[in-house]
Amino acid sequence: MKVEMTAEAAEKAKEILNICMKRPEHVLGIISSGVSIKVAGVNIYTVKEIVESPKKEFEESSATIGLSFTGDLAGIIAVSFPMESAAKLVMAISGENAGTPELDRLRIATLREVGGIVISGIMGSIGNVLDSHMDYTVPSYEKGSIASLLNLGDRMMDSLVLIANVSFTLHDLNVESNILMVLEEEQLKLLLDKIKGILS
Amino acid sequence: MANDNFFKITELFPVGICVIDGTNRIAFWNRLISEWTGKTSDEVSGKILCEVFPHLSGSSFEERIKEIFTGAPPAIFSSQLHGAIIPTYLPSGEPRIQTTTVLPLRIEDEIYAVIVVEDCTELKREVTAYRRMKDSAILALNDKINAEKEVVRANEESNLYLGIMSHDLKNTNAIIMSYALKMAEFDNPEVVNYAKKIMMASTGINDIIRNVSVVRKMSHESQGLRPFPLKMVIKDAARNFEGLKYEIIGDDVRIFCDDLISELFVNIFSNCVNHAGIASKIHITIGEKNDKGYVRVSVADEGPGISEERKADIFAKFTKKVREESGDEGTGLYIVKVLMTRYNGNVSIEDAYPDAIRKGLKICLDFKTA
Structure with a gap:
């Protein structure tokens, strides 16, 4: 049975993720002052639900930075931006004030750094919660819809995806994005139980 | 280690x-x-x-x-x-x-x-050069789009002024014509003669206004060609000339054209009337459809014909040179040429009577048939 998330749990998860964003805000703030990262909501889906969903946010072309991790917890974590927003965010952080918002190889490298910083903030906190060591791959860039990126074969269809809607704000720019964490059901239960234990 | x-x-x-x-x-x-x-x-x-x-x-x-x-x-x-x-x-x-x-x-x-x-030194150089090239291409494209918008706006403005001017000129010309008609009823032959000249000039002004309007319409994209019955088109155009004498020889045929087809025949008939007079007869012959699906329609007048020298530029645009040499405003047959091109057809001229005993001009139109 799919792990259900109560409204209260979703609110708690949002709160925790917003705390996790403090570190990335600080690191990005050293590079470009005024960066704000806010988590607006959290949901749980199965991979199958996302792959088959008609929702625009899962279908539109995205720039995604992700890595996989193994250890006490194993799965995939990624930050996904709409293509043009990704380029605009990179340009704003790097102080480029003119030019076409297009993700070329230099900007992709910058986006990998930005995505990596956000992921590091979350995984650092999870590592602390679980008090365990995990191994990571290097953050990589993928282009495509969230649905297509998660379509990793039948074996993965029942895995769960925790999706957090995140907004990056920098000066006048506001970029909506999604943080995705793909885990086996048991692994997600383990994580949620640990979090519940800390909160109680 | x-x-x-x-x-x-x-x-x-x-x-x-x-x-x-x-x-x-x-x-x-x-x-x-x-x-x-x-x-x-x-x-x-x-x-x-x-x-x-x-x-x-x-x-x-x-x-x-x-x-x-x-x-x-x-x-x-x-x-x-x-x-x-x-x-x-x-x-x-x-x-x-x-x-x-x-x-x-x-x-x-x-x-x-x-x-x-x-x-990534080399990568940065390449990407920077690419960005510069792309940004300047986008700037150039934006300049082009803005220039095109300006052309459209200027065209709309000039069309508006032309429309207003044509409308006002037509009204004023109608007043001139009505006074000329009253003058033509006088008993004094000299006054009647002047009245006829005023009426001819007034008709000429109307032709110019109509032709300018046609040229404006021609500058717009055609909404597509469709079949029109040729004899009906010819008869509709002839109704613009009171007392016009004409004959049509040959079977009716459907030709590919658009709503401006009437203007084409009005201009040809106007040319015939200007050079041969309203009392003369226009001879229209509809030929047989050829194996490429075209039909030749010839319109011959009984006027003085045209010299060999003028044949070359009879369809030329209404330049000052053409006006001076031909003595008329020169728009009519230019419009005929442009419309025939629009209809994927062809226009040419010949002497109406090659034997040289009688004179006259024959305009040959090759239309694509439906």
């Missing part, structure tokens, strides 16, 4: 590699980073990274590298956001532009941080 042999493989990699241990001491320094920094492995091995590169001390680099030892995921330092962690140089002495990745590596119970330095 116990795993020297393990790291030796990195000598083959096209990236600079430095490995530091948990005390921030340099444990491995590959050949490429030696070349790029000018510091040998012997010089730096065992030394604390911040001692070799003092700019790292207290920096955000140092802070993020420390996180690697606490179990954080790999950290990327992109060339757009950072200068070099480990400064490296090109043979020319210029600094290399670099992306640096710091990865955790666990060997037995020890954690190391592997600092991978990737040279």
Whole structure:
């Protein structure tokens, strides 16, 4: 049975993720002052639900930075931006004030750094919660819809995806994005139980 | 370092590699980073990274590298956001532009941080040149779009003025014509003669106004060609001329054209009337459809014909030269030529009577049939 998330749990998860964003805000703030990262909501889906969903946010072309991790917890974590927003965010952080918002190889490298910083903030906190060591791959860039990126074969269809809607704000720019964490059901239960234990 | 042999493989990699241990001491320094920094492995091995590169001390680099030892995921330092962690140089002495990745590596119970330095000097040059080229192309395209918008706006404005002017001129001309008609009823032959001249001039003004309107319409995209019955088109056009005498020989046919087809025949008939007079007869012959699906329609008048010299430029645009040489305003047959091109057809002229005993001009129109 799919792990259900109560409204209260979703609110708690949002709160925790917003705390996790403090570190990335600080690191990005050293590079470009005024960066704000806010988590607006959290949901749980199965991979199958996302792959088959008609929702625009899962279908539109995205720039995604992700890595996989193994250890006490194993799965995939990624930050996904709409293509043009990704380029605009990179340009704003790097102080480029003119030019076409297009993700070329230099900007992709910058986006990998930005995505990596956000992921590091979350995984650092999870590592602390679980008090365990995990191994990571290097953050990589993928282009495509969230649905297509998660379509990793039948074996993965029942895995769960925790999706957090995140907004990056920098000066006048506001970029909506999604943080995705793909885990086996048991692994997600383990994580949620640990979090519940800390909160109680 | 116990795993020297393990790291030796990195000598083959096209990236600079430095490995530091948990005390921030340099444990491995590959050949490429030696070349790029000018510091040998012997010089730096065992030394604390911040001692070799003092700019790292207290920096955000140092802070993020420390996180690697606490179990954080790999950290990327992109060339757009950072200068070099480990400064490296090109043979020319210029600094290399670099992306640096710091990865955790666990060997037995020890954690190391592997600092991978990737040279992206050439990539940055290429991307910068590409961005510059693309941005200037976009600027040029925007300029073109703005210029085209300005042309459309100017056209709309000129069409508006032309429309207003045509309307007002027509009204004024109608008043002139009505007074001329009253003058023509006078008993004085001299006044009647002048009245006829005024009426002719007034008709000429109306022709000019109509032709300008047709030229305006011709400048718009055709809404597509469709079949029209030829005889009906000819008869409709002839109704514009009171008392026009004409005959049509040949079977009716459907030709591909658009709503401006009537203007084509009005201009041809106007040309016939101007040169042969309203009392003369116009002879229209509809030929047989040829094997390419075209039909030749010839319109012959009984006027004075045309000299060989004028035949070459009879369809020319209404230039000053044409007006001066021909004596008329010159728009009519130009419009005929443009419309025939629009209908994928052809127009040519011949002497109406090749025997030279009688004179007259024959305009030959080749229409695509439906």
